[in-house]
Amino acid sequence: MTERLSIGELADAFDSLIALSDVDRRRWLARDDLHADDRARLARMLAADAQAEDRFLDEPALVHAQILNENQPTHVEPAALVGQQFGAFRLERLIGQGGMATVFLARRSGADFEQVVAVKLLRRGLFSAVEQKLFRRERRLLASLNHPNIARLIDGGITEAGIPYLVLEYVEGLRLDEYVGTHRLGVRARLELFVRAAAAVEAAHRALIVHRDIKPSNILVSTDGTPKLLDFGVAKLLGEDGDNHTLTAALTPSYAAPEQIGRGPITTAADIYALGVVLHELLTGSRPTGPDAGPPSASIASAQQVSRLSPPAPAPHLRRVLRGDLDTIVQRALHVRPEQRYPSVAALIDDVQRYLDGRPVLAHPPSRWYVLRKFLRRNRLAAGLAGALLLALVASLGGALWQARATRAEAMRANSVRDLLIDVFKTAEQSQPEGSRVRPEDIIDVGMRRVLDDRNLPDESRLEFVGALATVASTMGAYAQMDTLTRTGIDIADRRYTVGEDPYTTARRQRAEALIHLDRPSEAVALLEPMRDNLLASDTRAAYEALMVLSVALDRRGEAGDGSLQLIRRLRERAVASSMLPPEVVLQVMITESDQLAAKHRFKEALERGEAAEKYWRDHELPVSSEILWLYEGIGNAASSLGDAALGEAAYRSAITLSERIHDRPHRETAWFVGLLGSYLVSLGRVDEAEPYVLRGLAMRRQLYGETAKETLFAVGALSRLRAVQGRREEAIAAIDEGIDACRRQSIDSEACVRLLQTRSRLRLPTGDIAGAKVDIEAAIAMQKRVSGDESAMIANQYAYLAEVQRREGRYAESVATADKALALMQRFGAGHWADTAVARLQRAWSNLELGHAQAALDEIADAERAFSEASPQNVKMRVTMKHVAASALARLGRSDESQRAAAEALQLAGSDAKVEPEVIATLKRLAAGTAAN
């Protein structure tokens, strides 16, 4: 039998063979029933198996891919290409040759136009469809880059032979280095030119395109002095894979950031580094010897080396000019670690501009010399110390500072790992529409199991990860998981750390946050309160964060006094004065204070603190973050509560703009703010402007939050109010019934459902359905009590409205009592909503009038009306209604002349305003005519 073996049989044979001795193997293989091919094959397999080294498959595929890549054939014969057609362009002559590409001048001739371009042929072929697809995708991205200082990508393609080519705008001009030399530009002119070139890089970064190969020869300056950047993103297009050697050899290594040569990810920081090299070169005439090469001013003496570029000034003078700010700027751009460089090109430009404007530069690192100088300046005494003593001081101070920095670097590394992790999850959460995305809880679960099961993980790292996962769980609203994670966190922290150490504090702070989310604020207070004094004595971020949470916990627990506010105020004062605290933490404290004031309806102070926070954010040029959005919301809420409509609107609009800037796709936060502005505009009566926001806000919230989320229900309410104001009452009712149904179905008790009930009640009232209106408002009040306790500012507003309903029912005494209750609560909760105060006073006056207390009614309404007209002159309906009560009261009191005058005035004010109720108008007309029956 000489049938060939199947692979399965081959495997069995192989398994038996390897268990045998050499002799037995040979005997086995000699069997007659084995096909000769199989015999040979098995022998080869055994030989390969026995081979101890150099087995191809024992090296990972990655290594093999790299070996192949290193040896890509790259030799192109350019002369042969002149005259050939690439796309619509004919190559005319060779204008440049680089490591990865060859550049030709080319021309397109049409009937009535001629276009001169540069055609760049890549040296490396792209043969597979996947590689070609990537090339095309990248090319499309680059083609979208449109900036006056960037040479445009016009076209590109891949020839049949697999040669990729790019057609670029042809720029006539001198290379940056040649230009500054030829024109003998001084330091200032060079810096100005640099700023313009860098601005183009910044624009590209905003479009998420990194240049990767910035150098003077890629920056041309046209005859009118306009800089133009060439080859944006082309390095990426060429596929930087494996071109690393080429990259370092052919693309001048001096401009490549250390991470480009090593294996770090290439980001915008690489361009910042290259810009630093260019700046160094512009300022000194020579390139830096490497990253962290020292101050440019120190390199001037040794500038005899490679210097194709004339320095902007004679050496001694130049050294003086560079020392200090310019040295600092260049060094920061050239930092070996990307995260230590300028965070963006914009920041680099800003510092250069600051130098040009004579303003202080921001880049100054806390160098020991800088600190020492300041120290000496502060301590005149020290300046008089003997040399030896001074040296000793320098040594000890320097050492201490160095250590402090080293620790901070450690901390930073740990933080960046954690931040990345958090960022991964946050982005994952945002990037997909609800429903279709992987559930974040699943990811957290996986992470949790990994972290808890990995026995090799040291406790410190385990705690870091647990903390990061808890943060993620918190952002996702996965509070049950946050509960588990934070309990674990406390266990680890207790095992590994003691009171006063940051990880210990942080673990407790996170636990407290979880408890607050789980609606157990008392336990949160109990956890943090014992640490309060300890924390107050410490100036660390962790301590501040813990104390902020404590103040929130105190607030949620429903403190009788204002213990939480006192704590947060104290924290804010200390934070602002602290020199150790990072500005974003200071900002956080400021925002928290404003929030808490607003939550207590102390809107005036909330607004003050909010505006101070906003100023701090601007002054410190902190990045846009969600906190800023919520800050703007807080400012908007406070301002609108205080009746400052313009500020309120501006704040909401800022929130929308910033939210759209930080989220590149429809996002919950954007949806929230869009709807908020819509509702606000409705409440201001600006219906036409409101409509697009209301509709868009509702659509976005439905999509992002789901049908029954409170955010969506708020938007439903807004739509209903909008339709009501537009007079489209049926649509208004339909919208709101749907919303209330959703509340009922899900048995939701929430502010949103309260608002819906209240809105429906308001819709029912003018139709004469007073009973229905009363049912709704009473249901709303009952739910409000379940949501926020028996007494709150919100309930005050609802009482004010209930007073109106009761008056319509003819229950005047009840109405007066209810209005009393409303006003008492409003007073207690600070200034309260002025509009609602006016509503309550109007109802009280009106009901008093009906009860025959005309004088009391008149006193009240005159005062209320004056205040209201001042605060909100545009609300004609309310003003007319108030005047009508005053006129009626005057008539009752027998002051008919005054009554007639007041009524006429009111009628004139009402004019053609259709919103004033017809009964009110009718009464006013009677009063004006002096025919009111008394």
Add this chain to the structure above:
Amino acid sequence: MADANENTEMRLPASYAGDELFVEVYDRLKTMAGNQLVNNVDSINTTGLVHELYLRMVHGKSLRFVDPAQFFDYAAKAMRHLLVDRARARMRTKRGGGLLQVELPTETTSLADMTAQRALEIDDGLRKLEGEAPRAARIVELHYFAGLSLPQVAEQLGISTRTVNREWRFARAFLHGEPHHEGA
């Protein structure tokens, strides 16, 4: 057998070649592979690379993997595709043609030629395994291409490490025992 190498795109199931996600994995892997220097082989850690890629992919907009296993499958396919691509480019230029000219043979170029040859053989052999011993083929993909350690492979496939070791040993011998191409 050299002829079978002519059409690169045939080397992947159509379902992968047209898949944006696959293209994405491939792109990232290629980029990341390029950021490591080949003469520093000790520092190369494919597992680390693939895990890092996973993190980045999850971080980006492409969180569309059902589970890590699916990702590693993609990564392995991408790496296989990358290797075969390069091997093919290598073989093509050896034969001359197009605008690209052949460089002079040196020690590294012959290493590259050999690598290209072997890579294509492995790819051929692997397709045989896929037909009749699919599990062994997956082990090769995850271990050799995606860089997972054998215990990690066992975890991914939900089988014992012992089984993985045994099948890997067989598959490795099988692939090395493929008849060599002429002219290698």
